[in-house]
Amino acid sequence: MATLEIRDLHVSVDTEQGPKEILKGVDLTVRSGETHAIMGPNGSGKSTLAYSIAGHPKYHVTSGTVTLDGEDVLAMEPDERARAGLFLAMQYPVEVPGVTVSNFLRTAKTAIDGEAPKLRTWVKDVKSAMENLRMDSAFAERNVNEGFSGGEKKRHEILQMELLKPKIAILDETDSGLDVDALRIVSEGVNRAKEGTDLGVLLITHYTRILRYIKPDFVHVFVDGKVAEEGGPELAERLENEGYDRFLSAAAQN
Amino acid sequence: MTLITPERNQAAGHVDPAAAYVPDQSRAERRTSFEVADFPVPHGREEEWRFTPVDRLGNVFSDTPTDDREGDPAATFDATEVEAVLAEPLGPGAAPRGTVLVPADRAAVVASANTDQALHLKLAADTVYDEPLRLRIHGNGAGRRSNAHYVLEAGPHSQGLVILEHTGSAEHTGNLEVIVGDGANLTVVTLQQWEDDAHHLGQHDALVGRDAAYRHIAVTLGGAIVRVNSNVRYAGPGGEATLLGVYFADAGQHLEHRSFVDHNAPRCTSLVTYKGALQGDTAHTVWVGDVLIRKEAEGIETYELNRNLVLTDGARADSVPNLEIETGEIAGAGHASSTGRFDDEQLFYLMARGIPEAEARKLVVRGFFADIVARIGVPEVVDTLMAAIEAELAATGS
Numbered sequence: 245m246a247t248l249e250i251r252d253l254h255v256s257v258d259t260e261q262g263p264k265e266i267l268k269g270v271d272l273t274v275r276s277g278e279t280h281a282i283m284g285p286n287g288s289g290k291s292t293l294a295y296s297i298a299g300h301p302k303y304h305v306t307s308g309t310v311t312l313d314g315e316d317v318l319a320m321e322p323d324e325r326a327r328a329g330l331f332l333a334m335q336y337p338v339e340v341p342g343v344t345v346s347n348f349l350r351t352a353k354t355a356i357d358g359e360a361p362k363l364r365t366w367v368k369d370v371k372s373a374m375e376n377l378r379m380d381s382a383f384a385e386r387n388v389n390e391g392f393s394g395g396e397k398k399r400h401e402i403l404q405m406e407l408l409k410p411k412i413a414i415l416d417e418t419d420s421g422l423d424v425d426a427l428r429i430v431s432e433g434v435n436r437a438k439e440g441t442d443l444g445v446l447l448i449t450h451y452t453r454i455l456r457y458i459k460p461d462f463v464h465v466f467v468d469g470k471v472a473e474e475g476g477p478e479l480a481e482r483l484e485n486e487g488y489d490r491f492l493s494a495a496a497q498n
Numbered sequence: 499m500t501l502i503t504p505e506r507n508q509a510a511g512h513v514d515p516a517a518a519y520v521p522d523q524s525r526a527e528r529r530t531s532f533e534v535a536d537f538p539v540p541h542g543r544e545e546e547w548r549f550t551p552v553d554r555l556g557n558v559f560s561d562t563p564t565d566d567r568e569g570d571p572a573a574t575f576d577a578t579e580v581e582a583v584l585a586e587p588l589g590p591g592a593a594p595r596g597t598v599l600v601p602a603d604r605a606a607v608v609a610s611a612n613t614d615q616a617l618h619l620k621l622a623a624d625t626v627y628d629e630p631l632r633l634r635i636h637g638n639g640a641g642r643r644s645n646a647h648y649v650l651e652a653g654p655h656s657q658g659l660v661i662l663e664h665t666g667s668a669e670h671t672g673n674l675e676v677i678v679g680d681g682a683n684l685t686v687v688t689l690q691q692w693e694d695d696a697h698h699l700g701q702h703d704a705l706v707g708r709d710a711a712y713r714h715i716a717v718t719l720g721g722a723i724v725r726v727n728s729n730v731r732y733a734g735p736g737g738e739a740t741l742l743g744v745y746f747a748d749a750g751q752h753l754e755h756r757s758f759v760d761h762n763a764p765r766c767t768s769l770v771t772y773k774g775a776l777q778g779d780t781a782h783t784v785w786v787g788d789v790l791i792r793k794e795a796e797g798i799e800t801y802e803l804n805r806n807l808v809l810t811d812g813a814r815a816d817s818v819p820n821l822e823i824e825t826g827e828i829a830g831a832g833h834a835s836s837t838g839r840f841d842d843e844q845l846f847y848l849m850a851r852g853i854p855e856a857e858a859r860k861l862v863v864r865g866f867f868a869d870i871v872a873r874i875g876v877p878e879v880v881d882t883l884m885a886a887i888e889a890e891l892a893a894t895g896s
């Protein structure tokens with residue numbers, strides 16, 4: 245049982261005109277087994293939230309707290325956060341030339357577990373996880389994300405999530421750029437992780453179509469750097485039909 | 499004649515006024531001579547010296563004999579692992595010495611003029627040498643002048659690997675003259691693992707025979723100033739030349755590599771690939787890759803590439819490809835050059851998967867070199883290289 249708690253989180257980025265506040269007081273709690281969907285317009289700060297939790301150096305937390313089971317996440321380096329059980333499936337996964345997927349996965353697994361995985365079972369685990377995600381075994385010998393299509397990058401993110409077995413995973417628009425089949429395959433991966441390891445999920449998305457496969461327990465509407473409204477799955481349907489106008493005009497008045 | 503203007507790339511924050519200079523002279527017109535007087539001591543504004551700290555090279559430019567002392571040579575040449583191919587040394591003018599390499603700069607001409615007996619290695623025709631032929635050159639003291647000239651002949655259809663290994667310290671000038679016989683397959687590795695205070699300038703010229711394959715691999719890790727020029731021309735059609743280089747420059751090091759492929763015969767190929775990493779204040783690397791495709795070089799194919807990875811502020815990489823094309827009847831010609839800073843997004847991605855920073859950096863740097871390391875393909879050279887890179891990265895403690 246793990247709990248990720250975000251309290252009154254304020255985050256800025258450096259711009260040429262000085263620091264610019266992007267997150268303006270985010271409150272959110274994600275527990276093991278729960279699935280939270282975050283929906284919101286472009287530029288509202290969803291990726292900023294995801295990166296801030298993962299510890300990207302570009303984002304400066306100016307106030308607020310993030311804890312995982314009471315431990316201060318903000319005091320940790322990005323690698324320590326990952327080892328503590330956090331995982332971020334990125335909106336734009338990075339290419340790492342010359343580093344093969346298989347070397348990368350083994351190095352990450354070794355770092356997360358504190359010891360090298362048993363070769364026999366590891367090879368089997370990787371193989372079956374790749375099969376489940378319909379990734380050709382040739383990907384293992386390709387360089388990390390190099391020349392991957394958008395959809396292949398997303399599958400590769402979910403592959404890592406399944407193998408590294410985090411406690412809480414943040415999926416930043418993992419559904420965008422996926423065709424219908426890929427969306428189903430990736431969603432199955434997330435659901436396997438939810439069942440297998442009681443994963444808590446923070447799912448950032450623009451579309452309700454992924455929510456047909458991954459059932460959210462909570463939906464948060466994210467506008468202008470904070471949560472503007474919260475509800476159950478029915479809120480997603482409303483957003484799909486009505487859009488964000490209602491929230492945007494409210495934000496503009498502030 | 500088409501002269502493609504060189505691309506120039508430097509690490510951010512460094513502007514080189516000299517980089518605006520565009521050579522107006524064909525590479526073919528560069529002077530070569532055995533006469534020391536034909537090459538005045540460079541002052542640094544010459545096209546071929548403009549990146550080099552010539553003010554620190556007075557000793558290697560001077561027309562002086564090797565600083566051998568009673569029972570204490572300036573450099574020790576350990577030839578035990580080349581005994582199988584050791585031939586009679588060659589005096590000046592004794593062919594094949596001087597048939598392939600004519601000095602093209604001050605350092606090469608003084609090396610030539612001050613080497614009385616050139617070490618002569620001869621791989622017999624139709625013979626495959628399974629063991630690496632290794633010549634160990636050890637400098638016995640900083641500041642001590644050492645001159646060398648080697649003649650390496652690979653007989654027709656022979657096959658072998660020759661390694662020149664440089665350690666210790668000296669003011670070393672070394673010429674290597676290579677004759678690759680028809681159908682031969684020869685790899686030459688020059689490994690620079692000098693101490694921090696060594697200076698080493700070298701000219702390596704090869705004549706590649708008909709249907710022969712020649713590979714020249716420069717691995718430069720140590721030395722205060724190292725400059726290795728690797729040049730190739732062809733004795734007939736069908737020759738293949740592969741010039742590879744890997745370098746890692748730390749604070750205070752100047753590591754320079756130049757290559758010149760003279761496509762003077764039809765249907766030959768050349769592939770030039772140099773990759774380097776730099777870290778630390780004033781670390782400086784230079785790569786200048788000249789390719790000349792002459793009128794008679796129909797059907798040739800050439801590609802040259804240089805990539806530099808700048809790991810810290812204060813380091814500087816100069817990269818200048820030059821491609822001169824005198825015939826349109828070629829199969830292909832291209833070049834690429836880039837200098838990039840260490841990518842923090844890559845670092846973050848790896849760290850976000852639990853990999854600690856030091857290890858993540860190592861992965862990225864190893865990854866940067868992975869393709870050229872695979873291309874080198876000589877296990878013992880690769881092992882030495884990777885161990886040295888790990889040591890360099892560990893030294894910064896990052």
Ligand SMILES: Nc1ncnc2c1ncn2[C@@H]1O[C@H](COP(=O)(O)OP(=O)(O)OP(=O)(O)O)[C@@H](O)[C@H]1O
Pocket residue numbers: 257258259260264266284285286287288289290291292293335
């Ligand atoms: N360096 C920067 N300078 C100025 N603004 C920035 C900078 N970095 C981020 N921003 C702004 O921060 C805001 C939030 O960006 P973020 O990527 O978090 O949005 P998002 O909700 O994930 O959007 P999308 O739905 O398009 O992915 C955007 O308006 C963006 O332009």
Ligand SMILES: [Mg+2]
Pocket residue numbers: 290291292335416417
């Ligand atoms: Mg985003």
